[in-house]
Amino acid sequence: MKVRVLPTASLCAALALGVSHDAQSQTMAGQPPGAWQLMQDAAIFLELNHQGSDRGGDEFVAPNWWMGMAGRQAGRGHLTFIGMLSLDPATVGRDGYRELFQAGEALDGEPLVDRQHPHDLLMQIAAVWRVPLGASTGLTIAGGPAGEPALGPVAFMHRSSAADNPVAPLSHHKLDSTHISYGVLTAAVDRGTWTIEGSLFNGREPDDDRWDFDFGRLDSVSGRVWIRPAPEWELQASAGRLVDPEELEPGNIVRSTASVSWSRVSGQDAAGFTSAYGRNTSDHGSQQALLVEAARQAGANTLYSRLEAVQLEDSPSVLAFTMGGVRNVLSRLGVEGGVGADLTVHRTPDGLEGEYGAHPVSFHVFFRLRSRSAAGRMWNMRMAQPMPHAVDPHAGHQMN
Numbered sequence: 001m002k003v004r005v006l007p008t009a010s011l012c013a014a015l016a017l018g019v020s021h022d023a024q025s026q027t028m029a030g031q032p033p034g035a036w037q038l039m040q041d042a043a044i045f046l047e048l049n050h051q052g053s054d055r056g057g058d059e060f061v062a063p064n065w066w067m068g069m070a071g072r073q074a075g076r077g078h079l080t081f082i083g084m085l086s087l088d089p090a091t092v093g094r095d096g097y098r099e100l101f102q103a104g105e106a107l108d109g110e111p112l113v114d115r116q117h118p119h120d121l122l123m124q125i126a127a128v129w130r131v132p133l134g135a136s137t138g139l140t141i142a143g144g145p146a147g148e149p150a151l152g153p154v155a156f157m158h159r160s161s162a163a164d165n166p167v168a169p170l171s172h173h174k175l176d177s178t179h180i181s182y183g184v185l186t187a188a189v190d191r192g193t194w195t196i197e198g199s200l201f202n203g204r205e206p207d208d209d210r211w212d213f214d215f216g217r218l219d220s221v222s223g224r225v226w227i228r229p230a231p232e233w234e235l236q237a238s239a240g241r242l243v244d245p246e247e248l249e250p251g252n253i254v255r256s257t258a259s260v261s262w263s264r265v266s267g268q269d270a271a272g273f274t275s276a277y278g279r280n281t282s283d284h285g286s287q288q289a290l291l292v293e294a295a296r297q298a299g300a301n302t303l304y305s306r307l308e309a310v311q312l313e314d315s316p317s318v319l320a321f322t323m324g325g326v327r328n329v330l331s332r333l334g335v336e337g338g339v340g341a342d343l344t345v346h347r348t349p350d351g352l353e354g355e356y357g358a359h360p361v362s363f364h365v366f367f368r369l370r371s372r373s374a375a376g377r378m379w380n381m382r383m384a385q386p387m388p389h390a391v392d393p394h395a396g397h398q399m400n
Contacts, residue, residue, distance in 0.1 A: 034073055036070055037071050038068070038069070039378065040066070040067065040068040040069070041066075041067050041370070041377055041378040042066040042370060042371045043064065043065060043371075044064035044368070044370070045062060045064070045166035045366045045367075046367045046368075047060070047061060047364050047366035047367075048060055048364065049061055049098055049364055050362060051098040051099065051114070051360075052357070052360035052362050053356045053357045054356075054357075055114050055356055055360075056098060056360065057098055059097065059098055061091065061092050061093070061097040062091035063086075063088055063091070063097065063118075063166060064086060064087055064088065064091060065084060065086045065088075066084065066085050066086070067082070067083070067084040067123075067124070067378055068082070068083050069081065069082050069083075069378075074129065076131050076132065077129055078129070078130050078131075079129050080127065080128040080129075080130075081127050081128075082125070082147075082383065083124060083125055084122075084124035084146075085121060085123060086120065086121060086123055088119040088210065089120070089121060092118040093118065094118070094208065095107055095112065096115045096117040097115065097116055097118075097167075098114065099114065099167060099168070099170070100114055100320075100346060100356065100360055101170055101310070101312065101320070101346065101356075102114060102172075104172070104173035104177065105117040105173075106208060106246075106247045106248050108208065109247075109248075111248060116167070116168045116172075117210075118210050119210070120146075120180055120210045121210060122146050122213060123146065124146050124180070124383065125144050126142060126143060126145075126147040126184070128140060128141075128142040128385065129141050130385075133189075136191055136192050137189065138190045139187075139188070140188040140189075140190070140385065142184075142186045142187075142188070142383055142384040143185035143186055145213070145215055146181070146182055146183075146184075146215075147201075147383045148178060148181060148382065149178055149181055149184050149200075149240065150197035150198060150199040150223060150238060150240075150384060151176075151222040151224060151238050151240040151255060151257065152177075152178065152179075152224075152238055152255070152257045152276075152278065153175060153176055153236060153257065153274065154176070154274075154380050154381065155176045156168055158378060158380060159261070159272065159293070159379070159380065160261075160270065160295065160379040161261065161272035161273050161274040161293045161304070162293050162295065162306070163272075163295065164302050164304050164324075164368065165306060165322065165324065165342070166342075166364055166368070167342075167344075167364065170289070170308050170318065171276070171278055171290070171291045171310050173280070174257075174279065174280050174287060174288070174289040175276055178201070178203070178240070180206060181201045181202055181203070182202050182206065182213065182214045183202035183215050183217070184199060184200075184202070185201070186198065186199040186383065188384050188385075193227055193228045193229060194227055195226040195227075196223075196225050196226075197223065197224045197225075198222070198223045198224075199221065199222045199223075199224075199240075199384075201218055201222070202214075202215065202216040202217060202218055202219065203220030203240075203241075203242035203244070203253075204216055204243070204244055205246060219243040220241055220242045220243045221240060222238060222239065222240030222241070222255075223240070224237070224238035225237050225238070232262055232264050233261070233262055234260070234262075234380070235260045235261075236258065237257070238256070238257050239256045239257075249282070249284060251283045251284070253280050254280070255279070255280050256278070256281075257277065257279075258276070259274060259276035259277070260274070261274040261275075263380055268297075268299050269297055269299065270296075271294075271295065271296045271297070272295050272379070273293070274291070274292070274294075275290075275292045275293075276290075276291045277289070277290050278291075287310075287311040287312070287313070288311045289309065289310040289311065290309045290310075291307070291308050292306070300327055300328040300329075300338075301325065301327050301328075302326045302327075303323075303325045304322075304324050304325070304326075304342070305321075305322060305323050305324070306321070306322040307319075307320070307322075308320045308321075315350075315351055315352060318346060318347065318349055319346065320345070320347075321344065322343070322344040323342060323343055324340060324343065324364070325340060325342070326338040326339065326368060327339055335370070335371065336371070336372050337367065338370075339366075340364075340367075340368055341363065341365045342363060343361065343363045344362045344363065345359060346359060346361075346362070347359060
């Protein structure tokens with residue numbers, strides 16, 4: 001059996017920019033037919049987390065994840081297997097890490113407030129099969145016991161605009177919280193710069209036992225449209241009906257999202273931008289969120305920022321602005337290490353100032369370890385797509 005690990009920097013550019021299949025096939029020229037190609041990415045943040053106000057506190061946590069892909073030609077198409085794991089249940093704990101104004105989960109039958117929940121051990125176990133239907137059209141079937149449906153923008157840890165930010169957005173539960181769904185089946189058709197996707201999936205949030213597997217009925221549905229008007233730009237609009245997603249609030253949620261992203265890689269430099277809007281509508285009312293985030297890498301240095309306006313239950317929106325940076329200080333044995341810090345300033349909604357203060361300030365100081373980009377940085381990835389080199393030289397499909 002032939003196995004080829006993909007170390008080229010051009011693959012990182014393919015992931016981040018979404019180049020055409022023709023360009024990717026040139027990148028992969030010389031690969032033996034039928035060989036397995038492997039890619040991986042990983043990150044761990046060893047961080048001191050300080051959250052301001054009487055609702056906050058200090059702690060040391062280590063959020064982390066690993067993702068791997070293996071692909072090969074399978075008849076006329078290409079087959080890709082995806083796995084994603086996290087040791088958050090051990091390194092972050094059952095109640096997650098502190099994050100002011102974060103909400104949307106439960107622990108031991110009570111709301112989990114001002115904390116971001118840990119990710120599950122099994123974040124993704126899925127397979128993707130794509131077959132060309134013509135010179136510029138392709139069909140993709142993807143799914144698995146753990147994966148993400150066609151709903152929302154790219155999950156935050158995979159966005160080039162957010163990869164160095166150690167914290168989940170406050171808008172997570174209105175944009176991309178379904179990136180861990182236990183039971184997903186997705187079909188997609190791509191033609192030129194357009195991709196249309198539809199999913200059946202288990203819409204219930206994972207329970208508070210993050211070590212187990214919560215497979216359920218595929219009772220929820222979603223659809224998403226992507227368009228790439230230029231290689232560096234990507235727009236999506238999506239909507240989904242989630243059946244009983246919340247443990248403490250019975251009832252269905254209709255989620256609508258739209259986003260635009262821009263990404264560029266040039267040698268050791270990179271830049272990314274994402275703006276996204278999300279809305280959850282249920283029998284209890286509707287809540288909205290707006291996110292704008294950006295990152296700029298120049299050699300060993302990266303600056304990142306995030307601005308959010310998130311509507312809370314029975315309250316006006318909270319505003320949060322984050323500014324931070326990372327400097328890579330080591331690179332050996334396939335690992336990059338960087339020292340970083342960030343600062344977040346909040347504007348508290350009226351009625352909550354007594355608990356949080358008017359403008360609570362939080363910060364992180366961290367040491368980040370991640371796979372070197374030469375091993376394949378999985379920026380701007382989503383489940384229902386093959387590996388960036390999974391190509392028919394004449395398919396003309398745009399990777400997202």
